[in-house]
Each structure stands twice: as structure tokens, then as C-alpha cells.
Amino acid sequence: MKQSLVNLLPPATVAAVVAFWAFAPQAWVEAPWTIMIVGLAVIAFVQLLELVFERHEGWRINRRELATDVFYVAFGYGVIGFLSDTLINSPLRDLKAELGIATPWLEASPFLVQVVVVLFTFEFGQYWMHRAMHNWTPLWLTHAPHHHITQLNAMKGFIGNPIELFLISLGVLALLDVDFNALFAAITTGGVIATYAHANVKADPPIWYGFFFTTIRNHSLHHTATSYEDTRCNYGNSVIFWDRVFGTYKDGESAIVGQDERKRLSIREQWLFPILPWLEKRKVVEG
Numbered sequence: 001m002k003q004s005l006v007n008l009l010p011p012a013t014v015a016a017v018v019a020f021w022a023f024a025p026q027a028w029v030e031a032p033w034t035i036m037i038v039g040l041a042v043i044a045f046v047q048l049l050e051l052v053f054e055r056h057e058g059w060r061i062n063r064r065e066l067a068t069d070v071f072y073v074a075f076g077y078g079v080i081g082f083l084s085d086t087l088i089n090s091p092l093r094d095l096k097a098e099l100g101i102a103t104p105w106l107e108a109s110p111f112l113v114q115v116v117v118v119l120f121t122f123e124f125g126q127y128w129m130h131r132a133m134h135n136w137t138p139l140w141l142t143h144a145p146h147h148h149i150t151q152l153n154a155m156k157g158f159i160g161n162p163i164e165l166f167l168i169s170l171g172v173l174a175l176l177d178v179d180f181n182a183l184f185a186a187i188t189t190g191g192v193i194a195t196y197a198h199a200n201v202k203a204d205p206p207i208w209y210g211f212f213f214t215t216i217r218n219h220s221l222h223h224t225a226t227s228y229e230d231t232r233c234n235y236g237n238s239v240i241f242w243d244r245v246f247g248t249y250k251d252g253e254s255a256i257v258g259q260d261e262r263k264r265l266s267i268r269e270q271w272l273f274p275i276l277p278w279l280e281k282r283k284v285v286e287g
Helices: 002-007 009-023 024-028 034-052 061-098 112-131 138-148 163-165 180-198 207-212 214-220 241-246 267-286
Strands: none
Touching: 002 009, 002 241, 009 034, 009 112, 009 180, 024 180, 034 180, 061 163, 112 138, 112 163, 112 180, 112 241, 138 163, 138 267, 180 214, 207 241
């Protein structure tokens, strides 16, 4: 009975977040800090769950891992969030206004329909960006540091090279007409799913949840250090449904994660990783 209830934690958290945005006062929805507070609260909650419902002892969080994870969460919310809004979302909003792009059918749709459309639209782009990162060397060099993590925890989805973190944040949501509460519900719902998909929590959600959304089983297989082929599946960050549609879904789980003999990279190594081939060639030339 206890494990059955633990298995319901991911869908229950999704439901709680969606309900919050559905019924939150408009002043809360419009407040700039609300979405950040909700996102950080979810991360803190799931991180605490790791202490109670541990999935793998080898993934147990320690001070070094926690410090690195917290740094990247702050970097993601602060720097990456600012760059995405300034360089992508703001220009897209201007383009939308200039060209008269409109989706009135979406704006007139029920709250839950808006949430689903926004989430699945954003994750469609995430799927193809992630898949491209595994199939084109220049993009792979930005993504590889994320695969060098040697354990999965609630904040691990934030870890990576800054170029990748920026690229994976890109989307076309600014072109859609959607209520703010539905937009924020979709964004934070994706965050809930992705957080559980990286977390060391022994929760295996119901079949219906795993059909549409990414779970720790799916994502740990994508991060496996035991099979190259298994890393080329389950690209969905939050929505595994797109993997099912495009033939890249694979069932399974791996407790052993990492890349290249499971070498853990420092933050400096993660940030320099894309230019390491050039640095190595330069070192050889200089003798």
C-alpha cells in the first residue's frame, strides 16, 4: 500500500500544480516571482523525497553534488531564463504583433486544453532538439556534459554546458495566444515531470502516466553507461509520447549512468567541453 501511494506522487504533484494555476488569484498569476516560487518549491519537495524514498543508493546526494546542482538551478533561472526571454521570446512577441499571428481558437479553449497544447507543443521542439544533439557532432559537444553526470537527482536536469542549456530552452510559445495561468501551468507541469524524471525517488507512476510523460525509468535508460544504443532513445524531456510517435521509445531502466568511463566533469570542464577538441589540437601543435 505504501509503495502504491509513493507511485502516485508524480501525477499527484502534476495535479497540484495545475490546480494551483487554475484557481490562483489573478494578482498571483501576474506577479513575476510566482512562477519561480512554484518551480523552486517543486524542486525542493522532490529533493526532500529522495531522502525518504531513495531509488538507488549509488545516486544518494552528497554535498558536492548538491552544491553543483544548486549552482545550475540558480544559473538556469537567472542567466538562461534572462537570455531566453531577451534573445528569443521578446523578439518572437514583436514578430507576432508585426505579422498579426494569432491563435484565437487556443485562447478560447478551456484551461486544461490550453495547458496540454502548450506543454505538448513545447516538448515537440524539445524532442527534436534533443534528438539532433545526439546525431550532429557540434550539438553533441554541447550536450555531452549532461551525459557525464554519474547519478540522477531532482536538480540534474539543469546541469550542462551553457550553450546546450540555452538551446534546450528555445521554443515558439511566444507566438501562441494563451492565458497566463495556462502558460505557467504548462511550464511548471513540464518542470514537475522533468524533475521526477531525473530524481532518485522510488516512484513508478501508473501506466497511463508513463504512456504520455517521461519517468525516471525511461530517462535513466537514456543516461545509461552500459549501452550506447540505449542512449539513443527516450529523448522526451517531459513528454515521452513523442518518442512513441517517432519510434524512439524504449522500455527499461539503468542504475548505472554516465559517459566515457563514467568520468564526472567539473563545472569548468562542462563549460569548456565543446572546445576541448580544439584545445587538444592546439596543445599538440604547440608541442
